[in-house]
Amino acid sequence: xxxxxxxxxxxxxxxxxxxxxxxxxxxxxxxxxxxxxxxxxxxxxxxxxxxxxxxxxxxxxxxxxxxxx
Amino acid sequence: xxxxxxxxxxxxxxxxxxxxxxxxxxxxxxxxxxxxxxxxxxxxxxxxxxxxxxxxxxxxxxxxxxxxx
DNA sequence: CTAAAAACGAAGTTGTACTTGGTTTGCTAA
DNA sequence: TTAGCAAACCAAGTACAACTTCGTTTTTAG
Numbered sequence: 001x002x003x004x005x006x007x008x009x010x011x012x013x014x015x016x017x018x019x020x021x022x023x024x025x026x027x028x029x030x031x032x033x034x035x036x037x038x039x040x041x042x043x044x045x046x047x048x049x050x051x052x053x054x055x056x057x058x059x060x061x062x063x064x065x066x067x068x069x
Numbered sequence: 070x071x072x073x074x075x076x077x078x079x080x081x082x083x084x085x086x087x088x089x090x091x092x093x094x095x096x097x098x099x100x101x102x103x104x105x106x107x108x109x110x111x112x113x114x115x116x117x118x119x120x121x122x123x124x125x126x127x128x129x130x131x132x133x134x135x136x137x138x
Numbered sequence: 139c140t141a142a143a144a145a146c147g148a149a150g151t152t153g154t155a156c157t158t159g160g161t162t163t164g165c166t167a168a
Numbered sequence: 169t170t171a172g173c174a175a176a177c178c179a180a181g182t183a184c185a186a187c188t189t190c191g192t193t194t195t196t197a198g
Binding site for chain 4: 139140142143144145150153156157159160162163164165167168
Binding site: 022023024034035037038041042043048050 | 173174175176184185186192
């Protein structure tokens with residue numbers, strides 16, 4: 001896989017779906033839009049540190065797991 | 070420790086010093102300024118994904134190790 | 139003692155994360 | 169078929185945190 005954003009996005013999608021959470025639900029709980037979640041998962045852009053923290057919290061995983069690929 | 074930026078910064082400083090690399094050298098190799106490296110290590114701000122990738126490459130570590138705390 | 143390394147502050151710039159609005163596709167089931 | 173949900177996708181604009189620049193001070197190491 002090409003770059004870090006794409007690898008991160010794929011890992012996020014994997015963890016999110018494993019937990020049975022929709023993009024819409026994740027978006028609501030992180031104060032992001034569903035489009036932003038979609039863009040992050042597709043590797044269009046990577047989240048800022050503040051949002052990275054929020055995402056990990058909602059998924060109830062350590063941040064490093066999001067980079068474990 | 071308070072937030073993700075601070076934890077990340079501390080981990081970066083630890084890994085950098087362990088490898089005997091100066092902030093100036095890391096800055097040069099990542100195309101960042103020494104002040105930016107300093108700010109990242111002190112938790113003032115977190116790096117963007119592109120720079121995160123560069124930093125890990127210079128330190129010759131996987132990105133997840135920078136979040137391993 | 140000294141020189142290098144790094145902290146610190148303030149103020150400005152810029153890249154990109156993020157939004158908004160809308161369309162489209164894929165899936166599942168009634 | 170149709171309805172409805174989840175998510176991909178696209179273009180264009182905004183916002184803000186990352187990043188810079190310049191200068192000074194403090195800490196650390198030799």
